[in-house]
Amino acid sequence: MLLEIDDVSLLYGRIQALHGISLTVAEGEIVALIGANGAGKSTTMRAISGIRPIASGRIRFEGEDISKLRADLRVRRGLCQAPEGRGIFPGMSVLENLDMGAYTRRDRAGIAQDLSRVLDLFPRLAERSKQAGGTLSGGEQQMLAVGRALMSRPKLLLLDEPSMGLAPMLIQQIFDIIKEINEQGTTILLVEQNAQQALARAHRAYVLETGRIVKSGTGAELLHDPAVKEAYLGVA
Amino acid sequence: MTTVLERVRSGREAAGERWRGAPRWVRWALLAAVIAFFYALPNREFYQYLGPIPTPGANFTQVLFTVSIYVLLAVGLNIVVGFAGLLDLGYFGFFAVGAYTVAVLTSPSSNVKTLWPWLLVVPLAIGLTMLSGVMLGTPTLRLRGDYLAIVTLGFAEMIRIAAVSSEFLKGQRGFNQIPHPPGKYADGKPFFGVLDARPYYWLVLTLIILVVIGVRNLTHSRVGRAWISIREDEDAAQLMGVPTFKFKLWAFASGAAIAGLAGALFAGKQNFVNSQNFELLNSIIILAAVIFGGSGNIVGAIVGGGLVAYMIERFRGIELFGVELYEYRFLIFGLVLVVMMIFRPEGLIPNRRRAAEFKDRRKEVIVGE
């Protein structure tokens, strides 16, 4: 297993946001995490990336316990998150933002190679390479966040709602890109409101409700699960 | 209303573009001219032709020394506030640590009676301020939010109270006969004397140039990128693998070290240090000066620190309707700041990124309305 989360709880002050969740991600997979607003999806991401300390439980990455490891050291091990919403650096240009993604790396040749790969994936970013991140449109910022995370050449890419605020056509496109990134060899843990699209592309998926995992299965299984259909796919 | 604001805000962009667009040699020549101007400035033969620039109510070379110290402090605080985005409300406390380190270790009125020469103590003063910065920063910089502002405020006040009331730091009576920096003219007279403030000003000016070169190199390196990323979005910086705590501590401690250097220079010039030199207001003025000039931009910080310190002295001896303007210096300064915050919140000479960050935030405010 690339990532194993075992009975993890997390507190915001006295509010308990995660109640002992467990999930696994194997190498090469796309795993989706779906759930309603406030279910704790972003919180799970924060626990994995180390932005928020966990209260109990264990997080293992490549078999090693990283529960107490600092966030920046987790990045060095190959775990990178594209945060929800506008997690980009507003005053830096698109290129500088992408450059920050490669902050932990020193292999110039590899970085240049990944840069051209990211710009291939997102031609829009290439067109606006000199523009300040904060002046990009919401959708462009979203692409930048994904591209920037890719620049760290992660073993596991954590994507928190990459389709948020995108037009339908762009949503299609971003999911295709996610699939492509995965096929090029990056494991992905994907948080999505857009359950239909996410489940259609995920190898496996988990359903999160008020801080607890209530269901899991392959993407196809959940896509056809009556309860999931009713709650998350908007079909009765 | 908004269009007027927008026009004022975009006014500086044209000037900035012209500067960046100018050929390299033009920029170097201009820079050299500016530096030469400031080296020549304290000479009466030069400044007597400068019309209203010399201060009527105070010795101009003394004023220039004070201004230069403020500029050095502004450059240092700019690292902390401007680059790393840390709110330090007690920056003058580090200045005090530097000045008192020199006073205690060199003055005959000190209890320890080491009587060391000034030059030997300067590195100690810098080291000690840096250490106090690390001690203050280590517990607070791990936390998010306004803890640092409160702790630094408390720190500066603690130093001031210790200076006023502790027997070791001599309160109002202070330390006298603090030795000057070394150096002699050809005829054997000391270069750094009591009456002539010019050599001290030149010394500080030279150090400012060296510090600015150092800071510039830092900001163009990985360290600078890390600072900017922390300022713009600390969570995102961490998610990119930036060890945020380490870099915040670095910024905080190097800022402190520069204040310590300024304090040591001040003590070496004044010959006398007592508790009246370190009022809390000074910390606030420096911070306001950095923001006024354009925090995050080295030139902005220099202009802000210099202009604010100079204007305050310039008000001396000017009477308007029977009152000396100097009495109202802080009121005037406050008004200017308020106007600035409305028309140019990013400061006189802002950092380009900073300007974009401000626009970004304004957009959020508008969306939030």
Ligand SMILES: Nc1ncnc2c1ncn2[C@@H]1O[C@H](COP(=O)(O)OP(=O)(O)OP(=O)(O)O)[C@@H](O)[C@H]1O
């Ligand atoms: N910093 C915080 N302090 C206190 N409570 C928080 C904090 N962040 C999140 N929460 C709470 O934790 C719960 C889970 O939030 P989380 O952001 O993980 O939800 P989510 O599943 O990502 O929702 P969404 O789909 O809306 O993004 C929510 O009830 C939220 O209010």
Ligand SMILES: [Mg+2]
């Ligand atoms: Mg969320």
